[in-house]
Amino acid sequence: MTWAANVFSGYALTAAAVVAYATWVVRRGRVLGRDLGIGPAGAGTDPGRSHPETSQ
Amino acid sequence: MWREVWLICRKDLTVERRARVTLIQIVPTVLLILVVFAFAFDANPSLLGAGAGGLFWVAVLFGAVLGAKRSFDIEAEGGNLDALRLGGLSPAAILWGKAMALAVQMAAVAVFTAAGLVVLFSVTVTDWPLLLTAAVCGTAAFAICGCLYGAMTVGLRSADTLLPLLLIPVAAPVLLAGTRAFDVALGTSADQGWSWTALLAVVLITYVAVGWAAAGPLLEDA
Amino acid sequence: MTGSVATRVLGAIGLAAAAVMAILALWVSPADAVQGDAVRLMYVHVPSIWVAYGSFVLTAFASARVLWRTRSGAGGTEGVIADRQARHWDRVAGAAAELGVMFTGLTLVTGSLWGKVTWGTYWQWDARLTTTVLLFVTHLGYLALRRLPAESRARARRSAVMALIAVVNLPIVHYSVDWWRTLHQEASLEIGIGGDRNYSGEMYWTLLYSWATFTLIALWIGIHRYRVLRLEELAEEAALEELLSVRRSEPSHDEPVTER
Amino acid sequence: MTDLSPRHLLPAEPDRADARRVLGRRRKAMIVGFVVLLVIAAGAATVAGLRNATLFFxxxxxxxxxxxxxxxxxxxxxxxxxxxxxxxxxxxxxxxxxxxxxxxxxxxxxxxxxxxxxxxxxxxxxxxxxxxxxxxxxxxxxxxxxxxxxxxKHTNEYVAANEDRVPDPNEPPEGFLDDCPFEVPRL
CATH class of the missing domain: 2.40.50.140 (Nucleic acid-binding proteins)
Structure with a gap:
């Protein structure tokens, strides 16, 4: 049946795209954070608050 | 205001008269596009006749992309745009002046394209008023959004590649409506030509409105 | 790096909601009388475009704020505040536009898959489909414009203008099915507590639930993206700062430095 | 990060500039109003002009x-x-x-x-x-x-499939053939 293939590839593609984008965003945040020296990964700090630049 | 618009327009046309970039570069390119299409559809000449309306607008659109690029290239060198602003000209006047000059040049391109179509693809016109109205509205709309996006990308390093990417989607409604109107005017389709021309006019008005609103923010720090 | 307690909670809720959504959409909700199980694609297709609509509206709103805040060249403290607000809205616009582009892309793909099983074709140039592609491409262009290196203030203003031009297409996309004859079905859902007469109850609620799930997830990604954009700016400033300090530590010359 | 912005206060702008700014604001408001009007007119014209335009079928x-x-x-x-x-x-x-x-x-x-x-x-x-x-x-x-x-062309009606209530193929959708002068052949 074509509908099954299409329905499942629709769901799979959506999930894959969202997960891939989210992973990219989180990774990039981690890399930038490390480069800027805003704490090690998983420190649980919000860069928006931990950095003096934005806390003013 | 109108004096300033006219000043800028005359300046651009003078530059064109001296350099003849539109005439000896853009017009031949556009004609080449027609020839390339003729090669591509060589096996099926009737297809060419049927697609002549669309071909006209595709060719003019590419001409408009090149024209818009050229129109702002002459300003990018040596900070011309800043100089114009410092000279006390309002951003809107600069934009409309350039759009007017571009529209004149695009009209020339359109005339040559139409001549090329008549010669190469032997099209016949069944409704002149419709054809001319659609041509005028569409060319003007191309010129205005060409100028808007030219101003947006002026001076950017990748403007050459970015301008078509930005301009073509925005010009797509013109392409679509213009093609439908031309198909009717050339007698290849039984559509409602005047309502498509009305859409062209609406698109033109929208671009004029957007241009009006966007001139300030775009040119003040371009 | 970009997580906080709030986003962790939001993320967990989003994940749980997505799991429940999969069960509801693929299993619990009924098959359609005409389309059969192909109707299940609706629960990803329609929420995708709703989230995309929301994102593009947010982009346009934020862009209007950017233009508003950078309108006058105010100096002093006022100017600093205006500049900071403009940067904030510029980041909001950027993050939302990226989400919108992704979800519009997903709408096109899932819609195409759905079209194949119901209409019998992947693609037709009808008004709804064509305008949606244009919406996708113009915002792709917007993202391309954002990426170009330029002075940040000028870049923000330029892309803000572009976003405001691009959003004009949005109502056209939405109403295209009512204004023109299209292969695509009319916009039909009437949101209300009593459901919608065109939808059977389970389908209606599953659709709304899916939309809520998509919104949660989009919000989570969007917040993180915003923070990453902030980090990118900080990284840029840090790099500039480093260059400046290298320059300052050079032995001074008598003649003024003219190059920039 | 070191703050490199100038520390001294900017001199107050002369009155003429203020006046011009007020005038400019008024002009801007007029332009914005004009633009809004144009866009509304454009939208109305599109809807009215293209209601009947045959685009797809x-x-x-x-x-x-x-x-x-x-x-x-x-x-x-x-x-x-x-x-x-x-x-x-x-x-x-x-x-x-x-x-x-x-x-x-x-x-x-x-x-x-x-x-x-x-x-x-x-x-x-x-x-x-x-x-x-x-x-x-x-x-x-x-x-x-x-x-x-x-x-x-699937419609925008979504009805749950029901095993007990298979639709009768002889029965056209509600109201579809009500005013027609002919009888539809039955299977």
Whole structure:
């Protein structure tokens, strides 16, 4: 049946795209954070608050 | 205001008269596009006749992309745009002046394209008023959004590649409506030509409105 | 790096909601009388475009704020505040536009898959489909414009203008099915507590639930993206700062430095 | 990060600049109002002007009314399939579509999509008028529609499939044929 293939590839593609984008965003945040020296990964700090630049 | 618009327009046309970039570069390119299409559809000449309306607008659109690029290239060198602003000209006047000059040049391109179509693809016109109205509205709309996006990308390093990417989607409604109107005017389709021309006019008005609103923010720090 | 307690909670809720959504959409909700199980694609297709609509509206709103805040060249403290607000809205616009582009892309793909099983074709140039592609491409262009290196203030203003031009297409996309004859079905859902007469109850609620799930997830990604954009700016400033300090530590010359 | 912005206060702007700014603001408000008006007018004109513009398909009744203008040009035709009229013969599917009580006889030369099976489904067909005497539910006709591409136009109604209540193919959708002067053949 074509509908099954299409329905499942629709769901799979959506999930894959969202997960891939989210992973990219989180990774990039981690890399930038490390480069800027805003704490090690998983420190649980919000860069928006931990950095003096934005806390003013 | 109108004096300033006219000043800028005359300046651009003078530059064109001296350099003849539109005439000896853009017009031949556009004609080449027609020839390339003729090669591509060589096996099926009737297809060419049927697609002549669309071909006209595709060719003019590419001409408009090149024209818009050229129109702002002459300003990018040596900070011309800043100089114009410092000279006390309002951003809107600069934009409309350039759009007017571009529209004149695009009209020339359109005339040559139409001549090329008549010669190469032997099209016949069944409704002149419709054809001319659609041509005028569409060319003007191309010129205005060409100028808007030219101003947006002026001076950017990748403007050459970015301008078509930005301009073509925005010009797509013109392409679509213009093609439908031309198909009717050339007698290849039984559509409602005047309502498509009305859409062209609406698109033109929208671009004029957007241009009006966007001139300030775009040119003040371009 | 970009997580906080709030986003962790939001993320967990989003994940749980997505799991429940999969069960509801693929299993619990009924098959359609005409389309059969192909109707299940609706629960990803329609929420995708709703989230995309929301994102593009947010982009346009934020862009209007950017233009508003950078309108006058105010100096002093006022100017600093205006500049900071403009940067904030510029980041909001950027993050939302990226989400919108992704979800519009997903709408096109899932819609195409759905079209194949119901209409019998992947693609037709009808008004709804064509305008949606244009919406996708113009915002792709917007993202391309954002990426170009330029002075940040000028870049923000330029892309803000572009976003405001691009959003004009949005109502056209939405109403295209009512204004023109299209292969695509009319916009039909009437949101209300009593459901919608065109939808059977389970389908209606599953659709709304899916939309809520998509919104949660989009919000989570969007917040993180915003923070990453902030980090990118900080990284840029840090790099500039480093260059400046290298320059300052050079032995001074008598003649003024003219190059920039 | 070191703050490099100038520390001294900016001199107060002279009155003339203030006045000009107020004037500029007023002009800007006028322009904004003008733009809003233009956009509204443009939107209204689009809706009004294009309500009737045939973009994607012609309904069966319009296709019959415009038969002379259409000639042998290709266009898209829309109507609901009459279940009792469907017949398959060596790859050619013949059936009738009805819209607004006008019936068009169709000869379709390609395998139809799956959903074609469901009774009274609206379809969009691509093809053109061909001369030939046919009999439709509405009477005799001098042309049939020769089609080579079929798209199912699914409606915006979503109803849960129900095993106990299989729809009767002889029963057209509610109100669809109410004002028509003909009887629809039953299976």
């Amino acid at each position: 012609r309904n069966a009744d319009e296709a019959i009314a415009e038969r002379v203008e259409l000639g042998d040009r290709r266009f898209r035709l829309q109507g609901r399939v009459v279940p009792a009229s469907v017949a398959v013969d060596t790859g050619v599917t013949t059936f009738e579509v009805i819209h607004n009580c006008a019936s068009v006889s169709v000869r379709h030369s390609v395998d139809p999509p799956d959903l074609f099976e469901s009774p009274w489904i609206p379809v969009v067909l691509e093809g053109r008028w061909v001369q030939g005497d046919v009999v439709t539910v509405a009477g005799r006709d001098t042309h049939f529609f020769s089609s080579d591409n079929m798209l199912v």
